[in-house]
Amino acid sequence: MPRRQSKPTDDAQPADGPIQFLSPEGILGPDSRLELPPAIDLLALYRDMALVRRLDSEAIALQRQGELGLWPSLRGQEAAQVGAAYALAEQDMVFPTYREHGVAWCRGLDPVSLLGLFRGSTLGGWNPYERRFGLYTLVIGAQTLHAVGYAMGLVRDDVIGSGDGTRDTAVLVFLGDGALSEGETNEAFLWAAAQNLPVVFFCQNNQWAISAPYSVQSRVPVAQRAAGFGFPGVSVDGNDVLACLAATREALTRARSGGGPTLIEAVTYRINAHTTADDATRYRPSAETDEWTAKDPLERLRLHLTASGEGVVDEEYFADIERREQELAERLRAGCRALPPPDDASSFENTYTDMPVELRRQLAEHSQYLAAGQEIGAVR
């Protein structure tokens, strides 16, 4: 039973496009629909977006070198992810898809741990409770329901609506435009609405679910769909890190205070193919990619920082970022190759809390088989 039921607010779907503060030309302006929070650290935002982009391009290089089996690139979505992540409180819980490398970075995860799943050395790679960042979810939409359940737990733990900023907790769950077509996502929406749960659905509408454009998924814009479930939907420029940060901060604040769920649509674009195994030239015109490249999230903030006359950025700032990028790249390369191969026994040990007798027998048989192979190898 919802105890802090609030009236669903009016649908915030803009009359004239997604909410935007920072134009592609780097010009900062107000948007009447949303207030820009004070004291935003623009330099930190730019630095993290740049580092996340480097993380991504380095991982692609590692895939090309055969070090990773696959990599889903986030290029073009840095503002959406870094902006959303900057709105999180430490105690908030995140449920990602498989492309939220930028959120993971901002959450403080060791970036090398992101590579394990794609290298085949692990199926997870990190402790989801340590940084309150769930494991990547490859089945589309499944994590939206886990987020809803976690939010139900928050209600039962009575950690919403107290007004204490270090105590009140919300859930931020990421999904893509394709996930909106899954039944489970729609179940998650209606559960969250009916129980007024402290969960924010952050949809990165990157326009393409592999080769299917958004028009295949829906006849209405993403944000409009929230109204049908009875909670606010808001559309923001997903390449504007400030709009993403402001909208997510507002939604999370409302969720923590007991105001219920929000659906945020970050209108963005997947510059690269779906994954390194995908060929986007088969379904996407290059002119479209060029058009979106001109709206690049990093470039617009760089333009703002250098051309706005704020006088906060000098050459040393960018040189420092360049140095950090190099360090990160080296760390990723070395870390990737040093990732330990999975332990043969761990698969058996981690299936149940107590290994059943039959599994114990199979592990013994398998270990014996492996040991025999090593002996034969030694003889040769």
Next chain:
Amino acid sequence: MSISMVKALNNGLRKALQDDPKVLLMGEDIGRLGGVFRVTDGLQKEFGSLRVIDTPLGEAGIVGSAIGLAMRGYRPVCEIQFDGFVYPAVNQIISQLAKLRHRSGGVITLPVVIRIPFGGGIGSIEHHSESPEVYFAHTAGLKVVTCSNPQDAYDMIRQAVDDDDPVIFLEPKRHYWTKGEVTDRTPAPFARARVLRDGTDATLIAYGPMVPAALEAAEAAAEEGRSVEVIDLRSLSPLDLDTVRKSVHRTGRALVTHEASLSHGFGAELAARIQQEEFHFLEAPVLRITGYDTPYPPSRLESDWLPGVDRILDALDHSLSY
């Protein structure tokens, strides 16, 4: 005290709710209605709607949100209203619930119970009489158990709630109203098979809804001078092979009976195991007495479709003829 299996489950769930404030019940119509079979009767009134949760109608949502609740430290017990309605939740059960512990290197513990009324024999319409046990027993990371009498129902539901792994808890709905003695004694070990009747000529293995039929068949066989040992498996995964093996070792004959279809069924697993490990002691091939390889029939045919005492006795004759 003699009570029905429904009442035994109800008492077991009440005890679980009393013992641990982290235990939650969730499902469709389990609150004010008390569930369509009344297994949760009165529990919402007693424990409130935050602990006995009437969910929206969505099986994936029930299991998916139970996963999130478990990650937050709760111990959800989900009710799926009927066996045939569990399939919309299969993605969450098989791809998420069963695998998250393994994927996380043992960090994520999911003490989630999914209760499913299962099996036929109650004259119901389609999708209300299915036997989906093997889908779950085939999935690593899940435990699959089923009770056959009120005492086991009372003990096993509490053991399932206490277990830190996901448990698929199958309730044989045609025996929901069967009464039996239930006491608060020390329960038999969880996931262990039990010999319900000793015998020397053949071993008859059953679980859940087929257990009473197996006992009846053994009784009838005894009148014909044949001594049949009856084993109630109680747990399909993990499988207590020791109890089965010891029995077959002595009797030299094994028969398996279940309501689910024959091919690729649980009887196949048992037959394979028994021949693999007790081959030299077998006097006859392992025989299976099961449902047929068709969808569950219209209920007016179910009494012929379901394996019963006569088919078990025929199979016993066949086994003894070797």
